[in-house]
Amino acid sequence: MKARRLAVEIPARPAAPAPDLAPAIGLFHRFIQAGALPGLALDVADYRHVPGGPGVLLIAHEADYGVSDRGLRVLRKAGGEGLALGEMLGEALCMARAALRAIEKDGGFAMQFATADFSLELLDRLAFPNTAEGAAAAEAAALPALRGLFGAACEMARDENDPRAPLRFRVQGAPLEAAALPDAPALSTAAQAAPQPAPAAQTAQAQSPWDIEVEALQQMRAEGAPHLVVDVREPHEYEICNLDGELLPLGQLPDWSGDLPRDRTLVVHCRTGGRSARAVQALRAAGFERAFNLRGGILAWIDRVDASLRRY
């Protein structure tokens, strides 16, 4: 059996006062910018004004991710038509887990979630009406899949809800972190932004013969070692996030490099290390013997040193 749509909701841990949903707007915009969630993310919808409503939604092509006072809800929609109910459910859970991890990593949204059980809603009254037969069909299709993910102790119990509302179950004994799921479902559209650069510094490739790692810069700063950070990105990038460096866009480097100190360590960076590698090459050629390239750029800095800066 197939459903056109289904939703899983991971309950919020009770907290007093209930966490403010406003930060979820920024959180979701950051997720879109960074391509942090599975699916083609489109926009953020703010329904905080609706009592008992869906809260704040990140609308993607394949799913809507929502946070409300109740918790995190993932509604699996377009592109799931070909899937059996169990497969679709697996994808929704996979997306929910990716969202929980991304929320935790971001740190900017305080809601905590209880991941031992969740609720499942079938949003397809034609295939799965909210009747005894509909419930039996849904259980037959979903329970084997759930047990495959969570083990034999997993149970589903039909909610005694309004018969006009969608068919709904409580799924118990389903600890999400332990589920036998991939990190992300295989969707036909990819997340937009480049995937997060792998933090494994040592295995990564050199970008220039004069690379230094972000940790080294961090240490220089901590020790007060004399150095100058040179940022070769564009001004609008600088506005988004910066390391307090001297702004000297790559295109203007030839004009202004004469003003840089020759006797000081120059740590040159850009967004990911490409432009700054070229800049370092040029600076070295012009006789700046202490110019270095910050490998991985400001993104590496954000990933490994200071997550409070804005990624882009």
Next chain:
Amino acid sequence: MSATRWKDALAGRIADDWAGEIDHFESQLELRRAGKLDEKAFAETRLRRGVYGQRYDNGRRHDGIAVRSLDFPERPTKGPDTVWDAPGMQRIKIPFGGLSPEQLETLADLAEEYSDEILHVTTRQDFQLHFVHIEDTPDLMRRLAAVGITTREACGNSVRNVTACPLAGVCSSEAFDVSPYAAALMHFLLGHPDVQDFGRKFKPAFSGCEDSACGLVQMHDAGFVARLRDGERGFKVVVGGGLGAVPHQAQVLSEFTPERELLPQVQAVARVFARLGEKKNRGRARIKFLVARLGIEEFRRLVAEERAALPPDPRHTAFLAELGRTAPGEGGADGATRGATNGAAADAPGFARWRASNVTPQRQPGRCAVAVHLPLGDLTAQQARALADIARRYAKAAPGDGLRSSVEQNVLLRFVAEAELPALHAALCAAGLGEPGAAGLADVTACPGTDTCKLGIAASRGLAAELRGRLAARLAQPANGAGANGEAAAEAERALSELRIKISGCFNSCGQHHIADIGFYGNSRKIEGRVAPHFQVILGGESRGNAAAYGMAMGSVPSRAAPLVVEALCNAWLQGRAPQERFPEWAQRQGKRALRAVIQPFMKAPPYAEAPDFYSDWGDAREFSIGDLGVGECAGEVVSLFGIEVMRAESQAFDAQLALDDGDAAAAEAQSYRAMLSAARALVRMEFIDIGEEPDEIVREFKARYFDTKRFFDRFAGGKFGQYLLDLHADATPTDDRQVAARRIEEAQLFIEAAHACEARSSAERQAQSAAAAP
């Protein structure tokens, strides 16, 4: 085996012609998906069925850092520059807002299965679902059709929803119930061959009486006001009203059209409009332009001529035979005497306040109409089901009479027994629908704006949500002041609570900002090289008297400052008003200069370095960018030459308003003309620094550089705004008509807006070029 398609499941429950239309639409959809139908033809087809585009459906979105292309699956488009898989909006036409509990339940199902769980009530009594996938629309339409709702002609160049005062049938000041006439007009015109060939949409509205706000007939393409003459029913008919970029007040076509002549007269109007209305230039295609061009006498003559030539049609009067002469619901009065209050008490917390603001006594003794306050017009599917239950229990009346959606974006429950109000209030509170203040200060109206509308410039809903929060908090404070002042203070609080705020995301005025006490429409301004969201402030519009007066534009304020502007205006009014003086009266008395002084302190946005939040919009964490055109602004640009020049244009436009205030129409027109010239000159100077001051030269250069090249063109309005200057320049006869002068001022303002937008586009292009030229 149960059905696996809605088409089969609902077979027999949909009228044959409706079922056929939907099947046809579905096959058009399949043809287009297979690339066998032209994209424009398909777009027209789907729009006629209320299937709209939505923001970002061109596949591009500014995510706050850069414009990203949204990599949807490769498919044919669903219209020019419109990606197949991009979510869209479905508009659902609800004639005169009349809705049964079953229909509401179906809408709830659809919101859950095809949308985002939210039902949205619009400013024209329609419902909308957002984020709908095009391939779900045929089933969505079938499920609606099974409960008697069609989305046909919910959009497109056709007759749109027929609206009516939501109190029709229960109001004590109405001449008679207009609902059956609205229904008859809607059925008569739906799919009628005479209404298929309009150059633009046509919006009709009914009102039961002359004076109240509810029908807003003055701002519609055609308006019908109920009148009795010697006991005979009929209508005053007005035509050519409209909001939009340049608002027009409707003009009287007929002081009394007898009921049997209603449909033929509208048919005649439709024929004249279809025959003579503008077809090519969308910007001038609404009937208001035709009426203005012909003059109302000539228009009236043509309509009479057309009426005389109409072939007889039994449908013109058939509906009259079915009209019950007793108003609906008056028959059974069962609930009126039933005292059951479910244990709910009239002294429950909040009841008195809710009753004062949300309950209106009906003409029918012992019955009330109850407004259910929906924040920003939104309710959830679950709330909709609760509301259906509540309507069945408390609002007993003939189908379609118990529930009405309203232009305030609320829902009205009618025929509620007075004794049951406490129980009703308790039931509404349980569903999260018991908020007081319907149609009051905190009930801010907003169009969809940047949330979902492709034309949105600023976040009308974001600002509305922010204002709601602040104003509700303010109103919840008890009136301060006691003793002798107590009564005056209470009166002031009551006056304040009745103030109306309406917000549109752009100049198109879907939020009806022209008829608010305090109205806003979104625009943008550039400050030191960065674009910040702004709102133009419109003061003193009247929704009373069927939207009898439009407000005056006062200048733009940064979006972030708008709540402070509201506060300052409210305080100035409360302190300065004469006893009982309403806001529009006060605003008129103050005049523009004094009002401008109130908002002046808020007009300037601080630079980015001091207040970066001024450069993002309410409820949106992204850095602002106009129109998602991807104007990635660079820092460091000083106030441009353009900025200085265009300021002159803005102050001239303002002087034009002052001249109009002083009753000098000719001077107002002349100043508007000068304002447009200055804005045009500002644009020309960016490229041709030595341009002189001669109007001929300015217009010639502007036309050659910006108009003929279409650089001045708005993405949607095309050359409309540029044409204002060319027309006025070509015809320099001064006017002494206030209405004309007022329109010129509007035009000048729009021209200045367009100049700002044009400058932003040009500088984005220059930047893109220099970026491309860089190594």
